[in-house]
Each structure stands twice: as C-alpha cells, then as structure tokens.
Amino acid sequence: xxxxxxxxxxxxxxxxxxLMLDKEALRIPALHGKYLSIFLDEKLIYKKLExxxxxxxxxxxxYYTGKTDSAxxxxxxxxxxxxxxxxxxxxxxxxxxxxxxxxxxxxxIQRYKLEYLEGVIKELNNRQWIIRAIIDWRKFTNGVN
Numbered sequence: 001x002x003x004x005x006x007x008x009x010x011x012x013x014x015x016x017x018x019l020m021l022d023k024e025a026l027r028i029p030a031l032h033g034k035y036l037s038i039f040l041d042e043k044l045i046y047k048k049l050e051x052x053x054x055x056x057x058x059x060x061x062x063y064y065t066g067k068t069d070s071a072x073x074x075x076x077x078x079x080x081x082x083x084x085x086x087x088x089x090x091x092x093x094x095x096x097x098x099x100x101x102x103x104x105x106x107x108x109i110q111r112y113k114l115e116y117l118e119g120v121i122k123e124l125n126n127r128q129w130i131i132r133a134i135i136d137w138r139k140f141t142n143g144v145n
Contacts, residue, residue: 001042003113010035010120021131032124039117046110053103060100064093 013031016024062068064081073080085093094100 001038001113003109003116006038006113006116014120014123016127016130018134021135025128025131028124028127031127032121035117035120035124039114039121042110042113042117046107046114049103049107049110053100053107056100056103057094060094060097061090064090 013034059068063078064085066081066084068080070080
C-alpha cells in the first residue's frame with residue numbers, strides 16, 4: 001500500500017465526531033482490527049524485502065570479492081568484476097552499488113510505513129481514554145459530577 005494512500009485513509013478513519021462519542025467508542029475495535037490487519041500485511045512485505053536485500057547483499061559481496069563462480073555469472077549474463085578490491089575498500093563498492101541502494105531504500109520505506117502504522121494503532125488504543133476525557137470535561141463544564 002502506498003504511504004500517501006495510507007495516510008489519507010488514516011486521516012479519514014481517525015476523525016473524531018465529538019457529537020457522537022458513543023458511536024466513536026463503538027468504532028474503536030473495528031478500526032483497531034483494520035489497522036492491525038494492514039500492519040500484518042505490511043510486516044510480511046517488509047520481511048520479504050529484507051530477505052531479498054540480504055540475498056542481494058551476499059551476492060554483491062561475493063561478486064566484488066571475486067568469489068562468484070563463473071556458472072552463476074554466465075547464467076546472469078554478468079562479467080566478472082575486473083578489479084581486485086582491498087578488504088578496506090569493499091564497503092565503498094557495496095555502499096555505492098545501485099541495485100543494493102534501491103533495495104535498501106525499498107526496505108527502509110517499508111520500515112517507516114510499519115512505524116507509522118504502529119503509531120496509528122497506539123493512538124487507536126488510547127482513543128477510549130480521549131473520549132472519556134472529553135465526556136468528563138463536558139460534565140465538569142456543565143456542572144455535573
């Protein structure tokens with residue numbers, strides 16, 4: 001799910017109608033379930049992206065260190081890396097690799113999405129207390145104990 005679409009959906013779902021607090025309280029479990037389900041789906045995507053990144057990182061490490069076998073290189077239609085890299089310089093090549101950078105970016109974006117969803121779920125967990133505080137404040141301002 002696109003992060004912008006997710007933000008729009010959260011904004012729409014979490015608007016609090018302070019005139020219908022009873023209905024808002026009843027919506028909490030459904031909203032919590034909805035976003036927990038989305039969180040689970042996004043977590044599975046994150047785990048898949050993380051695994052793909054780790055596999056690509058291993059391949060690139062083997063490629064840059066000259067340890068990739070010729071059959072694998074031929075199958076992937078890739079020439080052997082022409083340079084002999086010092087161990088100290090390996091990070092420079094790994095960190096500047098375009099494929100790895102793109103895979104890392106996808107993984108990071110997915111992780112940020114999960115962090116956002118965790119915040120939404122926490123806010124939904126606290127929603128009952130917010131509704132209670134609004135009700136208590138209205139009672140107080142109206143002189144009701």
